[in-house]
């Protein structure tokens with residue numbers, strides 16, 4: 539074992555035994571780590587990776603650093619905090635060849651750089667049809683009209699007088715993983731799976747606002763319209779609107795970001811992202827979907843026989859391993875290894891996530907950690923002892939309805955290869971060795 543080697547090295551050439559290295563070799567620290575570790579498998583590796591640095595007389599321990607010698611900035615230097623400059627690579631990215639211009643385009647959440655279940659506000663992927671609308675909240679109005687007893691116009695202040703709720707929900711664009719329908723294409727989970735974010739929303743139930751307006755008995759559909767220059771509209775069945783839709787004005791504890799629809803957006807839990815209208819300004823009640831509009835018929839799934847699936851609103855269970863992945867390969871040798879990823883379902887919670895190291899031949903139950911919330915991202919971990927050999931990593935999610943995330947070939951046998959939307963097939967990463975992971979498919 540390579541870990542064993544480090545141990546021996548420290549035993550024979552320890553001219554620089556500092557307090558730090560003593561602490562990390564001491565029995566109390568080791569037993570703490572042993573007790574705290576979730577996997578006895580990983581602990582079987584013997585000494586922990588952390589002993590390596592101490593063994594070689596690490597200057598990070600032996601030498602005084604700048605931050606250890608000089609005073610730092612005061613409390614008035616950063617009125618709105620930003621991440622450490624050492625984290626400047628953690629950004630949204632777009633794929634330039636994907637769209638003709640960056641105005642009607644999309645960028646992707648850096649899933650491989652994140653942990654837990656909440657997407658930081660500045661890293662939530664963006665999808666705009668006509669760029670970011672910069673809306674003055676004082677001039678913004680939300681109108682409810684159509685088949686209602688009493689048409690209403692709300693200011694932002696009016697909206698904030700209704701009872702509020704907080705919910706963490708994922709939003710996934712229906713086109714997420716769309717480029718992967720015909721085969722492995724993009725090298726990184728940011729690009730294959732990054733059209734998803736998970737935000738803690740604060741807002742008011744749409745049902746409260748609709749009750750105020752009084753929906754007429756024949757009303758069965760809702761048209762939602764945005765205030766951006768594309769005046770994007772979407773038809774939503776009234777049943778869903780009354781069930782759990784939220785008119786949200788805050789994300790992750792503060793006002794919505796302009797990119798996410800400031801000052802107010804529609805939240806349509808579990809359903810495809812295009813229906814979550816941003817910069818929401820108009821809600822019209824009708825008795826049929828607004829099918830004549832180009833936008834409502836665009837989101838269809840073309841099947842092999844030329845027929846198309848339509849009104850496929852719910853996002854089925856899906857998962858992806860975020861680390862290791864092509865943008866975040868394993869950087870260490872064999873031994874103690876943490877694998878992690880995300881799982882979600884538009885139909886409820888995630889009951890279980892299985893992980894395979896051998897391309898789906900054998901499966902191990904992963905450990906879901908953190909809150910398991912309805913229609914929210916779930917974080918999973920699999921702690922294992924890597925033998926240093928190539929791996930074919932896969933994850934599969936099982937949701938609270940019992941639905942099991944399908945393989946890509948199972949999905950293709952039902953849907954063909956002409957679709958763009960709703961690709962929730964199992965992703966495979968080929969770990970070739972330290973520093974190298976590739977997007978592949980196994981048959």
Ligand SMILES: Nc1nc2c(c(=O)[nH]1)N[C@H]1C(S)=C(S)[C@@H](COP(=O)(O)O)O[C@H]1N2
Nearest residue numbers: 663664665666667711764811812814815816
């Ligand atoms: N007004 C408006 N709402 C919109 C869009 C838009 O272009 N304009 N894009 C939709 C699409 S296709 C998606 S996937 C989500 C993306 O939300 P996000 O930008 O917060 O990631 O917003 C939806 N709501």
Ligand SMILES: [Mo]
Nearest residue numbers: 711712811812
């Ligand atoms: Mo979308």
